[in-house]
Amino acid sequence: MNQIIVITLCFSVVLCPRSFAGTFFPKHDINDPNLSNDTVMLQCKKSLMYAPSQLEMWCERAYEVGYWQALEVIALHTGDGSHYVAEAQKHAENGEPDGILALAFAYESGRFVPQNLHKSITLYNQYLNDNKGIEEEKMRVAATHEDLYLIYTELGNFEKAAEHKRFFDENNYIENKDAILKKQMNEAGIPVDSEQ
Amino acid sequence: MNKINTDVNYRTMAGNARLVMLGESSHNPAIYKFEAIKALKELKKVGFTYFAMEMLPRSMQDKVEFYQRTGSGFNFIQQYFDEYWARGYLVPQAYGELVKAAREVGLKIIALDLTLEEMDAIDASCGFDYAEAKKCFDSHTVRNLVWAQNINAILNQLNQNRVVVYMHRWHAVRAAGYQEGLDTLVKVGAYQQSGL
Known part of the structure; x- marks a missing residue:
């Protein structure tokens, strides 16, 4: 197969207003007692691309409800x-x-x-x-x-x-x-x- | 960042690759899209023929083709960006400029993505535990698989076809451990096609 080249644009963000993620990131209430654990984990995963400002909040909750893999999403975001x-x-x-x-x-x-x-x-x-x-x-x-x-x-x-x-x-x-x-x-x- | 890097040479980076993926590390800054416009202009000069992007759903391909052919109907495309891709200041407009630039330089524009409704349906059908065990796929992986199939179809159609793809970098490479990125999916698809 011919070469595939991935060029990642990694400019540092000079201006980073609170992002309006639109409907790619549903507006769930993290404190809603009816929220399923699966939905919490899904929010965690989606936040990586669509709502990074909310990532740690959702992924820490996902970890609390039993998804240790949510820590990977945090790690991808923070580098740690x-x-x-x-x-x-x-x-x-x-x-x-x-x-x-x-x-x-x-x-x-x-x-x-x-x-x-x-x-x-x-x-x-x-x-x-x-x-x-x-x-x-x-x-x-x-x-x-x-x-x-x-x-x-x-x-x-x-x-x-x-x-x-x-x-x-x-x-x-x-x-x-x-x-x-x-x-x-x-x-x-x-x-x-x-x-x- | 207090210095603009003017050393980037997309033609050199692309070499004789038939697929170049430009992965923005965040959807939020408009500046990445303007950098991609620079890349498109350079890559067109060295023979790239297609421009595929994450930010338009396949269901809009007819409208994209109409705009490509006639120069009319851009408002439908811009409306989509305004509604679903308002990630930050001037971001929808920047995506619009990227599409315009692709048309102006003569790249055939491909709308890659699923609709939000389709993504939600996929996620409803596959919870995290099942997705991690690869018994089914979450929407992120389905999108990657569908995009890879589409890209491979274009590459396999004619040897002269060369594709630039614009997406979030977490589609171009593996995001979480169980979510294959386009970099491997496109290669595997190519091996399958060639019978290797």
Whole structure:
């Protein structure tokens, strides 16, 4: 595939008025007792792009109601991932897939920790060993093989890369992803084909 | 920031890439859109043919094409920015100028996004725990998947097609660990198309 270049415009913000996020960010009352935990977490995620001034408020509430992963959103916004990494470490040590994978991605991407692809590989393999054959984890297992394929490709270990690519090819990961996407879009009444 | 960086050379940065993603690190400052206008002018000169943007929904593609063809009907596009993209001072106008500039330099304009109603329907169908386990996709991921499919369709149509995409940077790259960014989704789509 030809090159893909991501150019990130990262000018510092000279003037940053309170943003009017419009309806991309629903105006929920954080103190509403009827607000579901899922809605709180969704507000946290949406605030990253649409209401950064409200991010810490929503994500801290999401953390309080049980979503430790909300700390990642705070970390992406503030640049300080220390609390998030510590929490991921704790959950990883408990053998929880969410924690193991979160830590693996942190080391893979070099986000909040120094990049360490070998540590990432170890964690991804730990997850695979723990979740082999578990139907509930089928998609994440295949996605992990895809991550390992990309890492080994970057390391130049094409034999290992091919091994992991074989797994997600043989398990129709891309096709399964497409099928999930189409099903969701059909059920939501969204046209599937591009309008091009 | 007390110094304007005039050293940016988009032509050099793009090289022979067929896809360039310009990722604004915040939707709030108008200045990023004006910087993108500079980029479009330079990239058109080196053969880029399409301009795709997050800030217009696919359902408006007909109106976009009408404006592109005739120069009329821009008010519908500006109205959309005014209603949904009022992130800060002069931001809707700046998005409008970006669309005008793309038309003026001769780039074919592509409206990438879902509508807000479609995003809400997707989020209603997939809570955080299921999205993290990749049993379904949240609206952020669905948007990325749909955009990647659209972009790949354009790139695969003709070898001469080269695309500039304008979006928030958290679409261009992976946001949370379970939310793939366009940088990997477009590559995976390309591998699938070519049978690799």
